[in-house]
Amino acid sequence: MIVDRNILFKNYFSGVKNYDEVLKSNMSINPYWEKLLNNLNQIGSKNLISKQNEIDWLMSENGVTYNVYNDPKGMNRAWNLNIVPFILSQNEWEHIEKGIKQRSELLNLILKDIYGKRELIKNEIIPQEVIYAHRGFLRQCDQIQYTTTKHLLIHSVDLSRGPDGQLWVVNDRTQAPSGMGYALENRYSISRVLPNIFKDISIKQPSNFFQDFNQMLLDAAPQNKENPTIVILSPGPHNETYFEHAYLASFLGHPLVYGNDLVVRNGKVWMKSLKELKQVDVILRRVDDVFMDPLELREDSYLGVAGLLEVIRQQNVSIINPIGSGILENSGLIPFMNAICKYFLKEDLILPQIASWWCGQEKERNYVIENLENLVVKRIDRSNRENIFFCEFLNESAIKNLKADIQANPYHFVAQDKISFSTAPDFVNGKLEPRKVMCRMFSVAKNNTYSIMPGGLVRVAAERENLFVSNQRGGISKDFWILTDEPQTNIQNYAWDTSCKIPISDINDLPSNTAENLFWSGRYLGRALVTARFLRMVLNKMNSIQYNNRKSQSDSLHFLFQSLTNITYTFPGFVGKERKEALKNPLNEIQSLMLDKTRVGSFAQTMTSFNNSYYSLRNLWSKDMWRVFDSIQKLWSKFNENKDYSVSELIKLLDRNITRLIAFMGLIEESILVEQGLLLYFIGLQQEQAMMNVEKCRSLLVFNHDKVTQYEILESLLTSHESLNIYRYSYRSYLSVENVIQLILLDKEYPKSLTYQLRRIQKDIDRLPHSESIGKTTQCQIFINEANKKIQSLNVEFLMELNKNESLRQNLDDVLSELSDLLHETSMAISDTYFNHSYQQKQLVNQNFPLS
Known part of the structure; x- marks a missing residue:
């Protein structure tokens, strides 16, 4: 079948330079996109413009926001959702789902080992500098034992299409992964504004995943406590993803708290209520590691709870994810991940990664120095305050300075091949344009394995040739469809465990x-x-x-x-x-x-x-x-x-x-x-x-x-x-x-x-x-x-x-x-x-x- 290349597709095909999600190498349409493109054609450009405006209005009306620091437009910027979804076929999804489960389990084992036996370092699977030189490694968390079946309970992974057409791992997020709430709101909004876009298309719904998410919170309570008190700990309204904190609190029915709502007494964490202190059993945190306990970590933090780490050591509260899990957001681990996988799981990685070289090794460092202009360089513990160096765009002076920095502190840097993110259609000014795309997918612990969200959060670059796919840089989101032949229940069909009472009863x-x-x-x-x-x-x-x-x-x-x-x-x-x-x-x-x-x-x-x-x-x-x-x-x-x-x-x-x-x-x-x-x-x-x-x-x-x-x-x-x-x-x-x-x-x-x-x-x-x-x-x-x-x-x-x-x-x-x-x-x-x-x-x- 050939989709009409009418005004919707004007200049789209001629402008595609990288791997495109819609197009095959011979410029024909990928079969699993055909029904969606036909539906878009039937809706028509004028109606799509109207519907896109309606979505923009709905995002603003419903207060779906993403806070951009120092934004001249103000803190609460409306969330951008493009009307054209992103699609993966069922066959590809099954492979990705298997790969994410493997990666979540592998990171869980790494986290357990880093703060436990440290076999990876002792057996020289990874150099010790990759761990000990990383700002995410917290010595205060060493040898802490947890009562949950997994140490890593929530994991998100950023994927992008590599040059071989496969989705490659770009980043892991393990401290307080964000995006689930936005992904769910994206699905609700598209379903409400444009239900006919789903015509003749069956897609997987996230209902079971969120039920697993809620059950994971219940199961995390120490001593298998019935009716545990679960709270969502937020840094506050000025945090970039505060909308999601409030959204999940309302959606799951658990109270949203700040650090000074909680206090440690007698080896337990308590929530300060109007009447009395109420013991807290599970904390789903959206606060970064070092801010969680001002008594043992950053003393200037007002976001955490003084004495929290000692309560965790006594196994009187469960933290999701454990404090110290930021060590897994470590690009220095990427060159060693396949060796780690073979060591722990006796198998190769299912999902490929970007080719990476840790500069703490002489051979790899020499390769990086010699080929710097063709690589992307970043710190192994890069924060949002530090740049990624796209070396092809650096001038001679900047290249010289970067080489000097690498030579002076080699174990702080990792270099990666530059990959061209694939493009997907975005509806812009009445027509479709190819935009670079990145997918964020989520997993939560479920018994002895992981439950994977079917879909997730898709972000596309704000401009046609923009290299950056980032919300802080004005990125746009999409609904994420996983095709299926199986009939699906309504997306709002959620039934939480009725044995758990909502903590805020009066x-x-x-x-x-x-x-x-x-x-x-x-x-x-x-x-x-x-x-x-x-x-x-x-x-x-x-x-x-x-x-x-x-x-x-x-x-x-x-x-x-x-x-x-x-x-x-x-x-x-x-x-x-x-x-x-x-x-x-x-x-x-x-x-x-x-x-x-x-x-x-x-x-x-x-x-x-x-x-x-x-x-x-x-x-x-x-x-x-x-x-x-x-x-x-x-x-x-x-x-x-x-x-x-x-x-x-x-x-x-x-x-x-x-x-x-x-x-x-x-x-x-x-x-x-x-x-x-x-x-x-x-x-x-x-x-x-x-x-x-x-x-x-x-x-x-x-x-x-x-x-x-x-x-x-x-x-x-x-x-x-x-x-x-x-x-x-x-x-x-x-x-x-x-x-x-x-x-x-x-x-x-x-x-x-x-x-x-x-x-x-x-x-x-x-x-x-x-x-x-x-x-x-x-x-x-x-x-x-x-x-x-x-x-x-x-x-x-x-x-x-x-x-x-x-x-x-x-x-x-x-x-x-x-x-x-x-x-x-x-x-x-x-x-x-x-x-x-x-x-x-x-x-x-x-x-x-x-x-x-």
Whole structure:
């Protein structure tokens, strides 16, 4: 069969220089690609463009991100998924699957030997410098025994097509292999957006693999413990693959934790929850080796758990993968892998490797020096901070320097043949283009063998002639198809072991960092909404004065400006000695208060803090919440703090932002149960709204004004509080300070009154886990109880009393000041009781571990 070479394939075939996945050597189509290409033809170029745009939109809407360090576009770059999948035939897959199982088993034996008997070194199978000169070899992990059937429980291998047409091993990843979650999301997204691309094509689904993955986590628990507590340890939201950490936590149903969520006590690892310490049995880590234990490894690490290695030695916790497994990510091992395979398994490697020469051997070093221009050189323990040297592109001076480095430290370097990665079709600008491709495949331990993910993560180069296939360099991903003749179940048909209960069953088991971020996401959201409404009210007032310049309105507006500074704590602003300068052009000051992210107390900084706390909790939130969150980000990205905006433009920005924040608040209650942590969000939200309610009333109700000015200030307060209609319906009278105090501060039934907010905070705090001691209350309970008693003892007449010169309501100011202090003390007490992460053990002797 010949596929029509229409516009989809324009210039594709003529541009193919390397081995291409679609084409045979005689330029005919590989048979197993024909059905896919026919389906693409039937869909048509215009529809494919539309569907590719839909996939791009879906990646953004669902918050599928890959963090690129120092990216000018920002941290959370949307994941790139190309609509055209990558295909392997069933016959080739069976060979690859067998080869990956062999390689995983071989690396498992190497890992066991390196930190055990070290037969490979003793019997001169590998030189000792390959191990001991590698930054991944951790002497602290020597002779540690594990209870699991395998030492290496997860392994990923990067493969690319070699010059002989076979897939060759390029890299191994063994510390914390990434990509499984992205691969699964790729399959979901392609299936949702373009189901007809699968027409008449049967492909293997990853269901069984992920069931094996989950079972491996359960089986890893020490002493075959039933219902083990399994956690996923993440470095945090700024890590490049944080999306995947949160994705797998949500997908597998295990809590996502950070280093300071865990603590070592009595030879065991415990998770700090709101109520008590809960023993952890299995840690699936996404933190690199040297950061895992600041007590024995890198002492400056805040990502790991002090004392963890000693717990591992006592076999009281299982780490996946074991600390020290980074030694296997060692290109210096590649020249010796076939000899190692024969030593341990008495057979040759199934999967070929790139021809490699370790420079620590004289003969090999001389060959490398003589042929350097035709080779690729890298350190045996290369990190992302160190270059790979493509020597054909180096100038004479760079070649000379590299040779000198090799001669000076030969055992640090390995040289490899340059291979031209094969190309596969990528859909770009309405047609197919060949792009260099690399496949990452995954294995997990299963009984005495390994289970291999059918497919995996495929990455292609960002540009047509680009040598680099890397996400950090802008790479693009593909869905990975393994063809089969067997009928497959739905990709979402996952059934975990029902004997294992989900660890987070109620608020008592909530990790302390998660609880803290829930509390602060509520506070930041409350602060953002109150600030936005007050800013909008002030801007609307400025807009109306353009048409009416009565002195009273000007006086009231100046008072509102001062209140804006007081409420947001953005001093000096409109307060103090510099207020005259700010009042010359108040719009500049307000725009700064809105858009300057570096200004403490600004609306922009509050939104940044809210974004950070929300992103840290993304494993808890629904996709609808992410879409609203993403729309807020896109809205703000259009505004530049250095550009001058009109009053109406700023009002429009606030209107749209307020609508989205309210939508977000509504969706939160659909994402997580109150008893699973939503309670902390409610407390934070009410806490912040109550504190800002106090500040607004202190700024706008304490001072006594003339009748007209007072009316305008009261109207402004009620407007910013979204209470003007409620007031008119309730009192049907002229605005008065007395009635406003009654509604905004003392009304027991109005949800936006301070009395109601304080009662709600007290009620919710009483539902938090407390001391087991009978009759003992926490400090946060004591402070909020005192605040409630204070406000319940008040009456309007007392609060309305003026001082001697009748300039201010002193009683009101005193009461609000006291309530402000009590609310602040309540917040501090909540943090001290439930979110204290300050405990840290220190090493007695400083150790220096270079980044690996």
